[in-house]
Amino acid sequence: MTRNEKLLKVQEIFRDVLDQPGLCISETFSTTDCPEWDSVATVQIILATEAAFDIRVPMETVAGLHQVSELLDLLP
Amino acid sequence: MLPHAAITAIHHCVPARRLTEAELETRFGARQVQSIAKLSGIRERRIVDPGMTASDLAFAAADRLLKGRGIPPESIDLLVVATQTGDYQIPGTAFVLHERLGLSQRCTVYDLNQGCAAYPYALALAQGLFAAGLAKRALILNTDALSGIIHPLDRTLVTLHGDGAVATLLEPAQSDEGLLGFHLGVDSSGWRYLSMPASGARQPRSEQTRQENTDEAGCVRTPEHFQMNGQAIFHFAIHKVPEVTREALTRFGVSVADLDLVILHQANRFMIEQIYKKLAVPVEKQFFYLEEVGNLSGASAPAVLSEAVRQARVKPGAMILLAAFGVGLSWGLTLIRIGPQGLAPIAASTDLLSVS
Numbered sequence: 001m002t003r004n005e006k007l008l009k010v011q012e013i014f015r016d017v018l019d020q021p022g023l024c025i026s027e028t029f030s031t032t033d034c035p036e037w038d039s040v041a042t043v044q045i046i047l048a049t050e051a052a053f054d055i056r057v058p059m060e061t062v063a064g065l066h067q068v069s070e071l072l073d074l075l076p
Numbered sequence: 077m078l079p080h081a082a083i084t085a086i087h088h089c090v091p092a093r094r095l096t097e098a099e100l101e102t103r104f105g106a107r108q109v110q111s112i113a114k115l116s117g118i119r120e121r122r123i124v125d126p127g128m129t130a131s132d133l134a135f136a137a138a139d140r141l142l143k144g145r146g147i148p149p150e151s152i153d154l155l156v157v158a159t160q161t162g163d164y165q166i167p168g169t170a171f172v173l174h175e176r177l178g179l180s181q182r183c184t185v186y187d188l189n190q191g192c193a194a195y196p197y198a199l200a201l202a203q204g205l206f207a208a209g210l211a212k213r214a215l216i217l218n219t220d221a222l223s224g225i226i227h228p229l230d231r232t233l234v235t236l237h238g239d240g241a242v243a244t245l246l247e248p249a250q251s252d253e254g255l256l257g258f259h260l261g262v263d264s265s266g267w268r269y270l271s272m273p274a275s276g277a278r279q280p281r282s283e284q285t286r287q288e289n290t291d292e293a294g295c296v297r298t299p300e301h302f303q304m305n306g307q308a309i310f311h312f313a314i315h316k317v318p319e320v321t322r323e324a325l326t327r328f329g330v331s332v333a334d335l336d337l338v339i340l341h342q343a344n345r346f347m348i349e350q351i352y353k354k355l356a357v358p359v360e361k362q363f364f365y366l367e368e369v370g371n372l373s374g375a376s377a378p379a380v381l382s383e384a385v386r387q388a389r390v391k392p393g394a395m396i397l398l399a400a401f402g403v404g405l406s407w408g409l410t411l412i413r414i415g416p417q418g419l420a421p422i423a424a425s426t427d428l429l430s431v432s
Contacts, residue, residue: 040306042307059265060308062308065307
């Protein structure tokens with residue numbers, strides 16, 4: 001899976017969690033771009049990403065996650 | 077078999093003052109409050125009025141339990157007080173409560189600063205002293221009043237936490253009842269995610285630590301306030317608690333099918349539901365007690381047990397698994413079998429109106 005394919009898969013997760021079907025995200029999309037992306041949404045995004053890619057995100061990454069690229073860096 | 081302890085009475089106490097959604101919506105806005113409430117399942121919290129402390133709540137819970145059961149205070153030979161919000165840095169709150177409850181000079185006292193996982197740790201400590209022949213009637217007091225150390229404009233904490241205390245009486249177990257096992261542990265790599273930075277010797281309080289900071293989500297706090305990285309804690313709980321619960325079940329040689337009740341620390345409803353789901357705990361073995369009181373921190377898990385007793389959900393001979401987790405980041409699980417006589421609720425109010 002290319003990085004762009006991963007981005008598109010993650011985008012689906014963001015659309016679902018943030019309840020914004022038309023949302024388009026980039027690698028630099030961050031919490032400052034979207035008020036709805038709060039700590040509760042972060043947890044839901046991480047849990048959905050872990051399930052979709054069969055991974056476990058490290059706690060320190062979870063604690064500081066603010067930008068999509070930080071998530072993409074972890075995906076296999 | 078070494079002498080071991082059994083829970084023979086339990087009672088909890090919360091402040092009478094209610095912090096309602098309406099009040100929080102005025103402070104934080106309706107959308108934010110409703111969004112959090114939807115996941116947390118918490119609609120109301122009980123918080124102490126100025127002048128009331130965690131030890132006042134603990135005293136009320138203990139006093140009502142002792143009087144309700146007709147237990148002479150001088151017969152208590154072990155007092156364990158678990159709190160993060162003690163009356164003083166020195167001495168420990170157990171000494172203050174020892175005097176206030178009129179306990180004997182032969183009664184041993186311990187203070188435990190353990191956070192949300194405190195209940196299994198306090199029970200394990202007492203169990204060890206029963207096994208060593210050093211205690212025969214113990215009073216375990218779990219109490220926290222975090223409302224006093226949370227910044228009133230920290231939306232992520234104010235909306236979740238309430239104050240409360242639980243008193244548990246332990247006496248020698250008969251046959252196969254009582255505290256049957258413990259499973260305790262910690263992942264200290266996460267201790268920073270639940271902390272109060274300027275609260276001790278490492279970062280002494282100063283003019284600088286009194287300065288307010290506002291994060292990008294609009295939450296206000298200072299280093300002198302309790303702080304939580306909610307996303308890290310949530311992630312820890314969702315993954316770690318099911319994992320260690322499975323370990324505990326294996327260690328105890330039981331399965332979910334053998335249990336009558338599975339009690340979890342009441343951090344928030346969505347988290348608890350996720351953990352129950354991962355462990356395949358059926359609805360009839362679940363119990364929630366947070367909607368009207370909030371997350372009571374170290375008093376949360378025993379308050380669930382106490383409320384379950386009040387609602388007649390704990391039958392004679394019941395097998396209960398209790399799991400608590402939080403500050404540290406620590407976890408503690410214990411397997412409890414209620415005696416054949418059951419656990420009758422204490423006939424006293426759970427509300428504390430004022431400090432006596």
